[in-house]
Amino acid sequence: MKHNFRKIEEKWQQKWEEAGIFKAVDGSDKPKFYGLVEFPYPSGAGMHVGHIKAYSSLEVISRKRRMEGYNVLFPIGFDAFGLPTENYAIKTGTHPRKITDDNIAKFTEQLRRVGFSFDWDRVIDTTDEDYYKWTQWIFLKLFEHGLVFRSKALVNYCPSCKVVLSNEDSQGGKCDICHSDVVQKSKDVWYLKITEYADKLLEGLDHVEYPANVKQQQVNWIGKSTGAFVDFTLDGIDEKLEVYTTRPDTLFGVTFMVIAPEHPLIDKYAGRVGNMAAIEAYRSECAKKTEFERTQLVKDKTGVKIDGIEAVNPITGKKIPVFIADYVMMGYGTGAIMGVPAHDQRDYEFAKKFGAEIVEVIKGGDILVEAYSGDGEMVNSGFLNGYTNKKDSIARMIEELEKMGVGRAGVQFKMKDWAFNRQRYWGEPIPIVHCKECGMVPVPYEELPLRLPKVENFEPGTEGESPLAKIESFVNCTCPKCGKPARRETDTMPQWAGSSWYFLRYIDPHNDKAFADPEKLKYWMPVDWYNGGMEHVTRHVIYSRFWHHFLYDIGMVNTPEPYKKRSIQGLILGPDGDKMSKSKGNVVDPLDIVKDYGADTLRTYVLFMGDYGAATPWNDNAVKGCKRFLERVSGFVDIISEDADTQKLETPFHKTIKKVSSDIEDMKFNTAIAALMTLTNDIYAVGKLNKEQIQIFAKLLCPFAPHLSEEIWEVTGGEGFLSVQSWPTYEESKTIEAQTEIGVQINGKLRSTVVIPTGAEKEEVFAIAKADERIASLTQGKTFVKEIYVPNRVVNFVVK
RNA sequence: GCAGGAGUGGCGGAAUGGCAGACGCAUCAGACUCAAAAUCUGACGUAGGUGACUAUGUGUGGGUUCAAGUCCCAUCUCCUGCACCA
Numbered sequence: 001m002k003h004n005f006r007k008i009e010e011k012w013q014q015k016w017e018e019a020g021i022f023k024a025v026d027g028s029d030k031p032k033f034y035g036l037v038e039f040p041y042p043s044g045a046g047m048h049v050g051h052i053k054a055y056s057s058l059e060v061i062s063r064k065r066r067m068e069g070y071n072v073l074f075p076i077g078f079d080a081f082g083l084p085t086e087n088y089a090i091k092t093g094t095h096p097r098k099i100t101d102d103n104i105a106k107f108t109e110q111l112r113r114v115g116f117s118f119d120w121d122r123v124i125d126t127t128d129e130d131y132y133k134w135t136q137w138i139f140l141k142l143f144e145h146g147l148v149f150r151s152k153a154l155v156n157y158c159p160s161c162k163v164v165l166s167n168e169d170s171q172g173g174k175c176d177i178c179h180s181d182v183v184q185k186s187k188d189v190w191y192l193k194i195t196e197y198a199d200k201l202l203e204g205l206d207h208v209e210y211p212a213n214v215k216q217q218q219v220n221w222i223g224k225s226t227g228a229f230v231d232f233t234l235d236g237i238d239e240k241l242e243v244y245t246t247r248p249d250t251l252f253g254v255t256f257m258v259i260a261p262e263h264p265l266i267d268k269y270a271g272r273v274g275n276m277a278a279i280e281a282y283r284s285e286c287a288k289k290t291e292f293e294r295t296q297l298v299k300d301k302t303g304v305k306i307d308g309i310e311a312v313n314p315i316t317g318k319k320i321p322v323f324i325a326d327y328v329m330m331g332y333g334t335g336a337i338m339g340v341p342a343h344d345q346r347d348y349e350f351a352k353k354f355g356a357e358i359v360e361v362i363k364g365g366d367i368l369v370e371a372y373s374g375d376g377e378m379v380n381s382g383f384l385n386g387y388t389n390k391k392d393s394i395a396r397m398i399e400e401l402e403k404m405g406v407g408r409a410g411v412q413f414k415m416k417d418w419a420f421n422r423q424r425y426w427g428e429p430i431p432i433v434h435c436k437e438c439g440m441v442p443v444p445y446e447e448l449p450l451r452l453p454k455v456e457n458f459e460p461g462t463e464g465e466s467p468l469a470k471i472e473s474f475v476n477c478t479c480p481k482c483g484k485p486a487r488r489e490t491d492t493m494p495q496w497a498g499s500s501w502y503f504l505r506y507i508d509p510h511n512d513k514a515f516a517d518p519e520k521l522k523y524w525m526p527v528d529w530y531n532g533g534m535e536h537v538t539r540h541v542i543y544s545r546f547w548h549h550f551l552y553d554i555g556m557v558n559t560p561e562p563y564k565k566r567s568i569q570g571l572i573l574g575p576d577g578d579k580m581s582k583s584k585g586n587v588v589d590p591l592d593i594v595k596d597y598g599a600d601t602l603r604t605y606v607l608f609m610g611d612y613g614a615a616t617p618w619n620d621n622a623v624k625g626c627k628r629f630l631e632r633v634s635g636f637v638d639i640i641s642e643d644a645d646t647q648k649l650e651t652p653f654h655k656t657i658k659k660v661s662s663d664i665e666d667m668k669f670n671t672a673i674a675a676l677m678t679l680t681n682d683i684y685a686v687g688k689l690n691k692e693q694i695q696i697f698a699k700l701l702c703p704f705a706p707h708l709s710e711e712i713w714e715v716t717g718g719e720g721f722l723s724v725q726s727w728p729t730y731e732e733s734k735t736i737e738a739q740t741e742i743g744v745q746i747n748g749k750l751r752s753t754v755v756i757p758t759g760a761e762k763e764e765v766f767a768i769a770k771a772d773e774r775i776a777s778l779t780q781g782k783t784f785v786k787e788i789y790v791p792n793r794v795v796n797f798v799v800k
Numbered sequence: 801g802c803a804g805g806a807g808u809g810g811c812g813g814a815a816u817g818g819c820a821g822a823c824g825c826a827u828c829a830g831a832c833u834c835a836a837a838a839u840c841u842g843a844c845g846u847a848g849g850u851g852a853c854u855a856u857g858u859g860u861g862g863g864u865u866c867a868a869g870u871c872c873c874a875u876c877u878c879c880u881g882c883a884c885c886a
Contacts, residue, residue: 213804220804244885325884328886340886344886534881608823619826670812670824747866748866749867795818796867
């Protein structure tokens with residue numbers, strides 16, 4: 001049979017759609033499988049081969065699950081709010097709604113042509129008002145439960161996009177969208193209190209199957225540390241200066257304090273400060289630097305001593321100087337630290353430069369050379385002298401501090417609250433009204449969705465206010481509480497809002513009474529397997545876990561963790577080994593591959609090209625190799641025979657069923673496909689195969705190359721769709737060959753191979769090996785010291 | 801600096817401590833062809849040998865073991881994430 005991929009791919013895509021065989025069934029009594037892939041952002045560029053690889057893993061697993069008798073939910077949708085669309089709208093003067101609709105149509109067409117077995121009845125679009133109604137609903141629930149607050153803060157601001165960015169969106173000091181430098185700006189910001197869930201997010205990791213590096217990255221991101229808050233006093237002023245430290249037991253070694261340049265203490269006591277001019281100069285210098293510069297540059301410690309203010313060590317009563325320095329961040333801990341130069345390298349460098357005293361309190365290092373942060377005996381530390389265990393000395397110090405009322409055990413997280421507003425048009429409006437009388441008032445639930453007004457001009461204001469602020473009819477409203485005139489919030493939610501709960505909406509996408517029916521949620525959740533990219537580990541995955549934990553706490557979902565298992569796909573690099581990018585011109589368009597080689601070839605290649613989790617360069621020739629493989633499979637149809645010779649293939653078939661089945665579960669798609677290629681070579685070596693065998697082969701190939709497999713199933717007289725036939729099974733006993741070739745080593749070096757009956761006794765194997773001509777001649781006149789046999793693998797004779 | 805991962809032919813990559821290089825690509829030779837493409841057959845880590853074979857070989861240096869790509873110690877390089885986090 002000729003592999004006419006153009007004809008058969010169109011044919012089967014149409015048939016699948018007409019028959020609706022990939023639709024998930026609500027209320028089924030079959031076991032369920034919920035396979036999830038990260039829904040795409042529908043950009044104007046269309047799909048990328050990376051999307052194909054990202055979806056292919058769960059496509060294969062979902063197809064296998066269906067054949068194994070599961071009720072499978074394998075949905076797709078579009079995460080369509082966001083800046084790229086809005087920027088394109090501004091540039092072209094086209095409404096983002098139209099751009100989004102066009103792009104979704106384009107993506108949909110592309111996805112269909114690859115033959116993915118998505119349930120197309122459940123497609124969602126985060127910009128659809130029936131969808132974002134529920135995004136707003138969840139926001140109001142968060143608001144109702146005190147997890148939303150507003151605060152003036154230094155924020156990451158992108159001057160080019162004119163938008164406030166979260167920490168997650170400005171990693172490395174660059175805007176995630178346009179890559180310009182981010183600056184610090186003071187703004188009113190909506191925050192979601194994700195930090196309140198830091199412990200739950202950390203603890204939840206113990207109950208999910210994520211790859212070790214993914215877990216580790218989330219642990220680092222959350223950055224929990226335990227320690228203590230200690231109150232220093234200021235000499236002659238009735239004021240506390242609170243610090244956070246992980247080593248309160250080094251309190252006897254504190255010789256100075258440092259506060260962040262932005263610390264409010266300075267302005268409060270400006271009158272007492274003798275060198276305010278110098279301090280102001282230093283502060284404005286710091287303000288010019290971005291956070292990136294402040295944290296990234298390897299540089300000398302800088303700072304200024306505050307004249308006229310001294311702190312008092314609560315334990316020793318000693319007076320110590322106070323500095324401002326930019327190595328202390330306002331955003332972590334209390335914005336103030338106690339300087340322990342003997343045991344903290346940063347404090348050490350600072351002390352050296354500014355001439356502060358260095359007092360050793362832990363023995364074990366050489367404080368003349370560098371700070372010592374290891375363990376050791378406590379010295380110069382009053383009641384702590386003689387302690388050698390860090391845990392004990394910390395516990396004792398906290399006990400003392402608590403007794404004295406000047407300190408307490410505490411926990412800090414690196415994770416910060418989630419900045420949750422953007423000054424942009426193309427996002428979910430934040431459903432809050434500002435009333436002079438009542439303050440911030442939530443829009444009543446029954447008024448949702450709060451729709452985006454129609455706008456002609458999407459340009460944000462020069463000071464970064466939202467385009468919505470210019471729409472009087474939107475802004476002016478009445479307070480839902482007191483009925484007096486009020487103003488609407490004009491900021492919108494960030495890109496990450498819609499994707500924080502989308503997997504719940506797939507379960508019941510058309511429900512207009514709730515975001516999803518509780519019974520359906522109970523049946524389908526949690527997501528059994530979620531595949532996506534490494535880049536979302538500290539953003540989308542954390543955010544969505546947070547929302548889901550919250551929904552669990554208010555009784556809206558039945559599990560705390562949304563995703564049971566997470567896997568990560570590796571990047572597809574350009575043929576030159578560089579990351580694919582338009583500017584390098586090394587981007588491969590999946591539709592070109594579909595046109596030239598077929599969807600089955602594309603699907604097979606992206607999984608065969610290498611380890612699924614690793615970054616692998618694209619190789620056009622290797623694509624042809626996969627095409628050649630499928631053509632050889634196609635040729636099986638012409639060599640069907642009910643000849644007895646085909647029995648030679650029994651063992652290879654059972655072996656392959658076993659290997660393909662387990663490799664798919666382990667995401668070792670490359671070796672699964674290799675096993676099918678090996679079997680193909682075996683089949684051509686025999687020269688024929690029977691009908692049962694070709695149908696088994698088609699089933700094994702079906703998750704990878706479903707169009708060709710369906711075609712083979714049909715032309716060999718298979719009934720119905722192959723995609724819903726049962727997955728082949730194997731018998732362990734039939735995966736074993738009657739005879740096995742094993743290696744024979746002398747002193748660990750391979751010298752010969754012999755054929756033994758599989759599972760033969762040790763003694764028999766030794767006899768066969770010794771009878772081998774080469775072995776016999778090499779061991780002639782030598783003494784056998786030791787004889788080792790690894791069943792069905794290798795024999796090793798140790799001789800002298 | 802901290803954490804995680806990876807270094808295997810010309811290339812992508814396989815190998816529960818047990819015959820390194822499965823499978824594919826590229827290359828070379830042969831068949832078919834007027835010829836080319838496609839297809840089929842064979843060779844294909846490196847060095848030596850006509851040859852059966854011999855030596856050598858998984859970043860580097862040690863070690864454990866009858867046996868190491870795999871385990872241990874040290875070291876170099878690369879990738880990914882975090883990073884003055886007190």
